Amino acid sequence: MSIGKETLGxxxxxxxxxxxxxxxxAPLRERLLPAGDVASxxxxxxxxxxxxxAAGRRIVGAKIxxxxxxxxxxxxxxxxxxxxxxxxxxxxxxxxVDVTRILQPKVEAEVAFVLGRDLPYEQVTVADVVRAxxxxxxxxxxxxxxxxxxxxSIVDTVADNASSAMFVLGNxxxxxxxxxxxxxxxVLEHEGEPVSxxxxxxxxxxxLHAVAWLAQTMAAAGTPLRAGxxxxxxxxxxMVPVTPGAVYEARISGLGSVRTRxxxxxx
Numbered sequence: 001m002s003i004g005k006e007t008l009g010x011x012x013x014x015x016x017x018x019x020x021x022x023x024x025x026a027p028l029r030e031r032l033l034p035a036g037d038v039a040s041x042x043x044x045x046x047x048x049x050x051x052x053x054a055a056g057r058r059i060v061g062a063k064i065x066x067x068x069x070x071x072x073x074x075x076x077x078x079x080x081x082x083x084x085x086x087x088x089x090x091x092x093x094x095x096x097v098d099v100t101r102i103l104q105p106k107v108e109a110e111v112a113f114v115l116g117r118d119l120p121y122e123q124v125t126v127a128d129v130v131r132a133x134x135x136x137x138x139x140x141x142x143x144x145x146x147x148x149x150x151x152x153s154i155v156d157t158v159a160d161n162a163s164s165a166m167f168v169l170g171n172x173x174x175x176x177x178x179x180x181x182x183x184x185x186x187v188l189e190h191e192g193e194p195v196s197x198x199x200x201x202x203x204x205x206x207x208l209h210a211v212a213w214l215a216q217t218m219a220a221a222g223t224p225l226r227a228g229x230x231x232x233x234x235x236x237x238x239m240v241p242v243t244p245g246a247v248y249e250a251r252i253s254g255l256g257s258v259r260t261r262x263x264x265x266x267x
Contacts, residue, residue, distance in 0.1 A: 003032060003037070003039075003040040007031060007032065007040075008040075008043055008044060008047055010031065011028050011044045011159060012048055014028065015146050016048075018103065019103070019146055022100075022103065024104065024145065024147055024148035025146060025147065025148060026148060027147050027148075027152065027156050028044070028156050028159050028160075029155040029156055032159070036153065036155050037155065038081075038158060041159040042158055044158075045084070045158055045159055045161055048161065049084050057086045057088060058088075060085050060087045061084075061085040061225075061230035061231055061232070062083065062084055062085055062214060062229065062231055063082060063141065063162055063167070063232035064080050064081075064213070064214050064232065064233055065080060065081045065083065065163065066080045066081050066154065066157075066234075067080050067202075067203045067233070067234030067235065068234075068235065075152075075154050076154075077154045080210060080214075080234065081157060081158050082217065082218070083164040084161060085164065085232065089164070089167055090166070090167060090168075090169065091142075091167070091168045091260060093168060093169065093171050093258050093260075094259055094260065094261075096260075097142065097263065099142065099144075099166075099242060103145060103146050104144055104145050104149075105165065105241070105242040105262075106143050106239040106241050107140055107141070107142055107143070107239065107240055107242060107248050107260075108140070108141050108196065108235040108238070108240070109138070109140055109141075109196065109235065109236050109250035110139045110141055110203075110234060110236060111137075111139065111184070111200065111207045111233050111236070111252065112138070112167075112169055112231065112232055112233070113133050113136060113207070113211055113233055114135050114136070114137065114229070115226065115227050115229045115231065116132060116134030117131065117132040117134075117227050118132070118225065118226050118227055119132050119215040119224060120219055121219055122216050123216060124219070126206075126208050126212055128215070129208050129211045129215065132215075132225075132227075133176045133211075134173075134227075135173035135175060135176070136174045137169045137171075137172070137173060137174070137258075138170040138250055138256055138257060138258040139167055139170065139232055139258060140168040140248060140250050140258055140260055141164065141166075141167045141235070142165050142166040142167065142168070142242075143239060144163060144164075145157070145163050146160050147160060164232075167230075167232060168258055168259075169230070169258065170256055170258035174254065174255050174256070179254035179255060180200075180254065181206050181207045181208055182199075182205065182206040183199060183200060183201070184199060184200045184236075184254050185197070185253045186198045186200075186237055186251070187250070188240060188249070188250045188251075189249045189250075189251070190240065190243065190248055191246060191247060195240045195248075196239070198235070198237025199236060200236060202235070202236055202237065203233060203235065203236060204234065207234060210234045211231055211233050236252070242262055244262060244263075245261075246261070247260070247261045248261075
């Protein structure tokens with residue numbers, strides 16, 4: 001069952017209004033019929049992406065969410081989700097980020113893949129991902145939700161671009177063979193104190209698995225991953241609410257570190 005034009009337009013309007021007024025909206029899951037329909041949620045995400053591109057924003061990659069089995073169980077799903085990364089969502093390593101435009105901001109540490117080859121296949125192996133990867137970078141994803149109180153189901157987060165707001169990439173490229181992605185440890189620090197810890201195994205068993213899933217999912221949707229794309233492969237540990245004025249630094253073994261400072265706090 002495809003989403004109706006009126007329902008689609010109303011969902012897009014609510015998300016846009018939430019961003020513009022800085023007032024989170026109620027969950028969308030009961031509005032997208034049949035209630036809780038993930039395909040309808042992706043239709044909302046596509047409509048918002050198309051509007052963004054028409055307004056001049058440039059797509060530079062994608063992010064993967066719901067890669068932790070515990071979070072999947074919490075939301076009652078058995079697969080990850082994805083959203084779109086735009087060039088204006090990127091921040092420089094160490095830069096101060098003004099998050100007043102981000103609703104209910106949180107941060108999480110991830111491995112970023114930068115592709116050197118296209119991945120146009122609907123059947124993708126880990127070997128395909130290895131060949132296509134040009135290099136890796138440590139990353140901090142700044143997530144946000146236009147849904148009030150983070151009261152989200154998979155439908156709500158998918159419609160809201162997988163709750164993605166901004167991202168910060170490290171500056172030192174690392175070759176994939178130089179890192180054991182399954183065992184790489186991660187610590188995310190707030191003012192020098194650990195606030196989130198994890199490892200590559202928390203991301204679908206290995207971040208490579210997450211990227212393979214994304215590649216085949218997007219190829220099947222007719223929007224395959226391309227050379228040059230940045231892929232945020234999924235959180236290595238729990239996400240953490242942002243504190244105003246704070247510095248956050250993510251350290252991932254084998255990849256180095258990346259940091260950012262926040263100048264304010266979204267409402």
